[in-house]
Each structure stands twice: as C-alpha cells, then as structure tokens.
Amino acid sequence: xxxxxxxxVVEVLKANEIRLIPxxxxxxxxxxxxxxxxDPFFTTFSTAREEEAIGIVCGGVMAGxxxxxxxxxxxxxxxxxVLASLPCSFQIPALMMVSERGTxxxxxxxxxxxxxxxxxxxxxxxxxWHVITRLDECxxxxxRTIKQALMTQSPACLLLSPLLxxxxxxxxxxxx
Amino acid sequence: xxETNLHRMHRFDLTKRLVAKLQREEAVIGGIGHSNFxxxxxxxxxxxxxxxxSMGLAIPIALGVALxxxxxxxxxxxxxxxxxxxxxxxxxxxxxxxKNLTMLIMDNGSYQITGGQATPAAGGADFVAIARGCxxxxxxxxxxxxxxxxxxxxxxxxxxxxxxxLKLDDQPxxxxxxxxxxxxxxxxxxxxxxxxxxxxx
Numbered sequence: 001x002x003x004x005x006x007x008x009v010v011e012v013l014k015a016n017e018i019r020l021i022p023x024x025x026x027x028x029x030x031x032x033x034x035x036x037x038x039d040p041f042f043t044t045f046s047t048a049r050e051e052e053a054i055g056i057v058c059g060g061v062m063a064g065x066x067x068x069x070x071x072x073x074x075x076x077x078x079x080x081x082v083l084a085s086l087p088c089s090f091q092i093p094a095l096m097m098v099s100e101r102g103t104x105x106x107x108x109x110x111x112x113x114x115x116x117x118x119x120x121x122x123x124x125x126x127x128x129w130h131v132i133t134r135l136d137e138c139x140x141x142x143x144r145t146i147k148q149a150l151m152t153q154s155p156a157c158l159l160l161s162p163l164l165x166x167x168x169x170x171x172x173x174x175x176x
Numbered sequence: 177x178x179e180t181n182l183h184r185m186h187r188f189d190l191t192k193r194l195v196a197k198l199q200r201e202e203a204v205i206g207g208i209g210h211s212n213f214x215x216x217x218x219x220x221x222x223x224x225x226x227x228x229x230s231m232g233l234a235i236p237i238a239l240g241v242a243l244x245x246x247x248x249x250x251x252x253x254x255x256x257x258x259x260x261x262x263x264x265x266x267x268x269x270x271x272x273x274x275k276n277l278t279m280l281i282m283d284n285g286s287y288q289i290t291g292g293q294a295t296p297a298a299g300g301a302d303f304v305a306i307a308r309g310c311x312x313x314x315x316x317x318x319x320x321x322x323x324x325x326x327x328x329x330x331x332x333x334x335x336x337x338x339x340x341x342l343k344l345d346d347q348p349x350x351x352x353x354x355x356x357x358x359x360x361x362x363x364x365x366x367x368x369x370x371x372x373x374x375x376x377x
Contacts, residue, residue: 043243045272048264055233059240062361064370085229090357
C-alpha cells in the first residue's frame with residue numbers, strides 16, 4: 001500500500017537528521033505535526049510567529065541541530081525580511097515546509113490574495129524552492145531539496161500543493 | 177517593581193562585565209544594532225554571534241542554540257525595541273524551559289540607532305513583569321552594577337531559563353561590528369564546535 005505524503009516526509013527528515021521542527025500550525029499539516037510529536041527523534045513545538053521559528057531553526061543549525069519550520073502560505077509571507085537578513089545573508093540552511101493555501105479551490109479571499117505574492121517573493125529572495133504535487137515525487141523532491149540546502153549552505157522551501165495533500169475544502173457551498 | 181530599576185547603567189560596561197565572567201565557552205547572541213556592537217567591542221569570542229538584520233530574533237536564535245547544545249550555557253542580548261517585535265518568544269521559552277538559557281533585556285527606552293525615538297513601551301510597559309506573566313519565574317531587574325554581577329553569577333550557577341532586565345542610559349556603542357555575515361556565521365559554528373576547517377579562522 002502506498003504511504004501517505006506525511007509518512008514519506010517523516011522518513012526523509014529522519015534520514016537527513018532533521019530533528020528541530022518548530023511550527024505555526026495548519027490544518028493540512030496536522031497529520032505531519034502529529035507524527036512528529038509522536039516520535040521522540042524530533043524536538044517539536046509551536047511558536048507564536050513564523051519569524052520566531054526561523055530564528056530557532058537558524059540557531060539550532062549553527063549549533064549542530066538541523067531543523068525545518070512548518071507553516072502555511074500566509075505565515076510564509078510574514079518572513080521576507082528575516083529570510084533575507086538571516087539565513088540568506090548568513091548562508092544558513094534553514095529549511096521550510098509550507099502548506100499551500102490560496103489556490104486550487106481556495107474559499108478565503110485573503111488566502112488567495114497572499115498566495116499570489118509567495119512565488120514572486122521566493123524568486124526575489126533567490127532561495128531554492130520546489131512544489132510537491134505528486135506522491136510518487138514526494139520522497140525525491142524532499143530528500144534532494146534538503147540535501148542540496150545542506151551542501152550549499154542555503155535556505156530552501158518546499159511547498160505542499162493541494163494536488164498532493166488535498167488542501168483544505170471549502171466549509172460552505174459556492175453560489176450562496 | 178518600578179523602584180528596583182531606577183538606576184541607569186551603561187550597555188558597554190555591562191557587556192564587558194558579562195564577557196569577563198564567561199569561562200566555559202558560553203554562547204552569546206547579540207541582537208540587532210547596538211546590543212551586538214558592544215558585544216563586538218567587548219572583544220570577539222568564537223562563541224559570539226552578531227545579528228545583522230532580523231530584528232527581534234536574538235532570543236529565538238539563542239533558544240535554537242540552547243536546544244541544540246543543552247550542555248552549553250547560552251546568553252541572548254536583546255534590546256527593548258527588538259523584544260517588542262517578538263514578545264511571543266518569551267512564552268515559547270517559558271514553555272520549553274531550557275535550563276541553559278539566559279536573556280538580558282537591554283532597555284534604554286528608545287530606538288537609539290535610528291535617532292533615539294521613544295519605543296511604544298514609553299507608557300510604562302515593564303519587560304520583567306511581561307516575562308513573569310509569560311511564565312518565566314526567574315525574571316528580575318538588575319538594580320545596579322553590583323547586582324548585575326551577582327545576577328550573572330546566579331545565571332551561570334543555576335538552572336534557567338533566566339531573564340534579567342537592564343535599565344540603560346543613552347551612551348552610544350563603543351564600536352561597530354564588522355558586517356560580513358558568512359564570516360560571522362562561519363566563526364560562530366567553529367566556536368560551537370560544529371564546523372571543523374583547516375582554513376585559518
């Protein structure tokens with residue numbers, strides 16, 4: 001039986017010794033967050049803001065504990081200043097995994113608006129990023145993105161597409 | 177609590193006093209601006225990290241270091257304006273309760289580096305009271321330089337997390353940190369024992 005995306009991600013994180021996982025929660029990330037909490041391999045906890053999670057990951061990486069911050073699209077877009085001035089400028093392989101809100105059936109206009117700013121921002125930061133859309137590519141993209149970030153001392157971002165996760169369904173019917 | 181923090185101290189003097197007490201390769205994270213300028217001026221140590229940008233992240237960076245290396249004591253030097261940008265981190269520290277983390281709040285009541293404008297805390301926000309309200313039981317104002325020395329000794333000898341509030345005057349920094357982020361990160365990682373290199377550093 002095929003593994004779900006979050007089990008694949010947990011295996012890749014462990015294989016690459018990514019232990020420090022601060023997050024600002026998201027519904028789509030819930031199974032991943034639950035799995036990481038259940039596994040003593042990881043040091044994981046929620047933070048008040050995504051900026052805080054990036055600071056913690058950068059401190060951990062510089063002191064020998066690799067890390068990845070988890071968040072959703074709107075949370076990522078609180079980050080450009082700290083990404084530019086901390087992991088990008090200092091060349092710290094801070095990893096991010098972003099659950100993609102705002103596309104492929106989004107019901108919240110605010111999420112849809114902020115989604116349009118994410119890819120231009122990632123490109124503007126000149127930070128490597130990849131979007132994961134298919135289960136059969138999840139392991140390869142996650143593993144290679146992490147390895148390249150570590151080897152090139154660069155932050156990197158992985159976007160979890162609704163094509164992979166199913167996204168967050170609208171709580172109301174359309175047209176009413 | 178106000179009666180305990182009436183004495184204004186010099187940031188550079190306190191930074192030198194702190195550094196003089198560090199005998200076990202303790203990590204020190206200097207926050208943006210004058211907090212890390214005076215850390216630099218106090219004499220570079222391989223275990224110092226100087227934050228250039230990312231305002232408000234000195235405590236989160238120090239928390240990451242503290243979690244990664246629980247046997248090493250870590251200090252965060254954070255300004256009052258910076259802390260106001262990231263107050264939520266105090267709740268995170270209280271929840272995780274790292275025994276090896278001490279936070280020094282450099283409170284001069286102003287954004288000194290941008291021209292001395294008053295911070296939004298001018299109405300009376302008390303950072304030690306805020307820290308206690310977040311669940312940090314070991315949070316105190318240092319009443320004077322002698323008390324500061326004693327508080328640092330206590331932080332070096334007992335389990336944290338600790339927070340010390342420092343009321344400062346408006347003395348300018350003693351020097352400016354060299355602005356070369358990859359070099360600063362490289363030296364810090366060597367100082368943390370994480371990076372080995374045959375290149376001189």
